[in-house]
Amino acid sequence: MKNFLRKIYHFFELEILCFYDYRRFKKFYSESMGKKDQGQLIAWILQDKHRIEKGLSLPNPRYGFGQLALDRLYNNLKNYEEIVGKDEYYFIGIGAFKQYYNFHENNSNIPDFFYKFSDLFSDFNLSKLTDSVGLKKIENSNISFEEYNKFMLSRSSCRNFDYDRKIELDTLNKCSISAIKTPSVCNRQHWKIHYFFGDKAQTLLKFQNGNTGFSDNIPCLGVVTVNLKSFYTPSERYQHYIDGGMFSMSLINSFHAIGLSSCALNWAAPLASDIKLHKLGYIQESESVVMFIAIGYAKDGTMVAKSPRIKNSDKFKFHEE
Numbered sequence: 657m658k659n660f661l662r663k664i665y666h667f668f669e670l671e672i673l674c675f676y677d678y679r680r681f682k683k684f685y686s687e688s689m690g691k692k693d694q695g696q697l698i699a700w701i702l703q704d705k706h707r708i709e710k711g712l713s714l715p716n717p718r719y720g721f722g723q724l725a726l727d728r729l730y731n732n733l734k735n736y737e738e739i740v741g742k743d744e745y746y747f748i749g750i751g752a753f754k755q756y757y758n759f760h761e762n763n764s765n766i767p768d769f770f771y772k773f774s775d776l777f778s779d780f781n782l783s784k785l786t787d788s789v790g791l792k793k794i795e796n797s798n799i800s801f802e803e804y805n806k807f808m809l810s811r812s813s814c815r816n817f818d819y820d821r822k823i824e825l826d827t828l829n830k831c832s833i834s835a836i837k838t839p840s841v842c843n844r845q846h847w848k849i850h851y852f853f854g855d856k857a858q859t860l861l862k863f864q865n866g867n868t869g870f871s872d873n874i875p876c877l878g879v880v881t882v883n884l885k886s887f888y889t890p891s892e893r894y895q896h897y898i899d900g901g902m903f904s905m906s907l908i909n910s911f912h913a914i915g916l917s918s919c920a921l922n923w924a925a926p927l928a929s930d931i932k933l934h935k936l937g938y939i940q941e942s943e944s945v946v947m948f949i950a951i952g953y954a955k956d957g958t959m960v961a962k963s964p965r966i967k968n969s970d971k972f973k974f975h976e977e
Contacts, residue, residue, distance in 0.1 A: 669926075676927050681893050684884035684942040695942070697736045699886035701749040703842035704729040705789060708752040712759055712791055719760070720767040726756070730773050744785060751789030754780040758790075811909070812960035814917035815870040817952030823876050823916065828951075831910035838906040840899045846886035847903040847946075850879040850939060859936070863929040864948050866921045875952040878918075880904045881943035900946030911951060917958075921948035 686696035707725040711717055733749045740746070753776050760766050780786055797804075828851055840846060852860055857877035861867050867874065880903060882896035904920070911918045923945045925933075934941055 673927055676930075677893075680944070681884055681887070681890075685887045685890075685892070686885055687888060692732070692735065693885070694736070694740055695883060695885040697732050697739070698745050699844050699846065699883075700732045700888070701729065701736060701745055702844045703888075704732070705749055705752040706843040708756055709789060709791070709843075712755065717759065719764055720769070722756070723767075723769055726753070726770075726773065729753075730776070733776070742779070742782070747779070747783040747785035748789060750776060750779045750783075751786035753777075754786045755790035807913070808909075811912045812963070813919040814952070814954045814958060814960060815873070815919055815950075816955050816958040817870075817873050817875055817917065817950070818955045819873055819875050819952070821875070821953045823952065827914055827916070828876070831907060831914055831916070834910045834913075835903055835906035838899075838903045840903070841892070841895050844886045844899075846883045846896070847900050848881050848883070848943065849903075849907060849949075850881065851951075852877045852879065852938070856938070860933065860938075860948070863925060863933050864921055864923065865925070867948075867950065870950075873952075874950045876950075878907065878949035878951055879939065880907070880946045880949065881939055882946055883940070883943050885942050896944050897946060900944075904947055904949065907949065911949075915953070916951055917954040918952075919950040921950060923947050 686692055686699060692700065704725045708722050708729075711721045729749055729752060733746060736746055736749070753773055757766060757770065757777075757780070760770070832849060835849075836845065838847070853876055857874060858871065860877055860879065861871045861874065880900055882900040882903075884896060887893075887895060908918050908920065923930075925945075930945065933939065933945065934943075939945065
């Protein structure tokens with residue numbers, strides 16, 4: 657009887673959670689048409705800027721490519737300027753037009769349609785950010801695979817932190833900046849990490865089910881989120897977990913490189929916990945929580961789980977011609 661009731665409970669829980677996730681994504685994702693707020697405009701500016709960069713980076717860029725993306729980018733830049741003004745995101749968008757112009761001027765001639773954007777030309781040199789867009793020569797790694805592999809294998813999840821050893825904010829800032837290099841869909845860079853300390857960290861840890869036995873030993877809690885306003889089609893419904901997961905791994909490796917230990921904590925939370933967490937006001941409603949990360953310096957002599965890896969051959973398969 658208990659098993660039957662448990663199945664019934666899980667059935668309805670799954671239906672409710674699916675509807676909750678559907679409602680949140682539908683509420684915040686940004687369609688190409690319609691009025692957009694600042695966050696949605698930033699996402700569109702970054703992704704269309706990236707479309708132009710991607711087109712420029714092809715082996716043989718097509719003359720006059722990307723007209724639809726440029727039309728949309730132009731309109732979104734005008735709306736953004738009206739709402740916010742000419743800031744970092746505005747000039748990054750302008751950079752796409754500048755580099756597009758320079759490419760065609762140097763390789764053929766400027767497409768006729770491009771002159772309808774001529775009112776932007778005066779902004780091409782108003783900020784150095786316009787030159788942060790475009791192409792650069794690929795860089796090869798200067799570390800060996802052996803060094804990389806040694807680094808990766810040396811990391812373990814830690815659950816015994818030195819609570820009294822202070823973590824400098826500059827240290828966390830360096831790790832965060834390094835992790836921002838993580839790839840994201842259309843280079844939208846929509847992830848964020850919130851750092852919590854003391855009582856605030858303990859409050860959030862009560863919503864998570866994987867910190868039993870060491871929660872009061874966690875000096876810093878990172879909460880990784882992704883803004884749902886950065887997505888614009890229903891097919892991107894789970895992209896935030898992919899990008900947020902990649903960002904989280906970059907953070908964890910950055911912590912390890914700088915001497916911090918960490919422990920990845922799941923956010924397989926019931927609906928009530930997700931609602932309560934957002935109601936605290938630290939995290940915007942449009943931000944989807946991806947995971948928690950316990951962060952700190954390991955105590956001297958700390959023991960960690962060996963965590964043997966499952967047979968390697970089960971984890972990859974070659975599909976040759």
